[in-house]
Amino acid sequence: MLKLTCPNCGVTGEETEFHPGGEAHLKRFGPGSSDDEFRDYLFQRVNPRGVHFERWRHQYGCGKWFHAARCTQTLEVFGTYTAQTSEIPQNIIDAIKSRRPDWEPEA
């Protein structure tokens, strides 16, 4: 079971209380971008086995979006953090590195 802590209301709930929103930290390519950029933005995902950054919504709770860093192999959650950021917070990076020393954030 996946247990997440919503940083907006502080509730720790299991995954049925939340709704997944796909990969986090995507750069949007909209009007004015090339077809290739738009295709990659819509469809191309790295989808590594291991550390993922995801968007989640606390849909049965406070209704707010947040970001989560977790491992898709072990379901270990490294941390959750605000959705109002485009950077991965340092404390999340540190938490992942303490558990996955080989892991490096993508440039």
Added chain:
Amino acid sequence: MSDPVTGLKGAHFTGDISVTDAGLIGMISIRGDFNAPAFRNAVAAVTGHAVPETRAISGDATGGLAWMSPDELLYFCSYAEAPSKADALSDQLTGTHHMVAVISDARAVFRLSGAGVRDVLAKGAPVDLDPARMGAGEIRRTRLGQVAVAFWFAERDVVELVCFRSVAGFVMDWFEVTAHAGSEVGFHG
């Protein structure tokens, strides 16, 4: 004007716990910036309650103010009073980013009582209902079965629960199944 009725029309059920339509209750959804002094002052002046801390509720369904999300409050008052209270809030909040809506007829309120109330809720809500983790003064928004609800302890062994009016019948049916006489669990003492 037609007479207001609740979504449950006074339904009552007694099994392991007693489940009752709490009747007509005035509810106002208030949204705004909790950190703005103008918002805090207006809410306190009209409702008589300070803006609650995260996940806190002051008072109960007969008169109270609940934290619903980082930018949303739910105010409980008498049914008749709700429109005038909402007008007063709108007046006080003019010029401040906000939303005030009377939702008395869009929600249903249940009153659950009985020693097994924690066990019954635990059958459908993914919440740690240990008395040390979930006590008086806290409102928990979650799901019950597959519908969104919010509940809090008004007293020991007495829970007030609010849900959308459209699912009130389902929630009542759900309690009739999960709390039927003889289905007690006895986990939460």
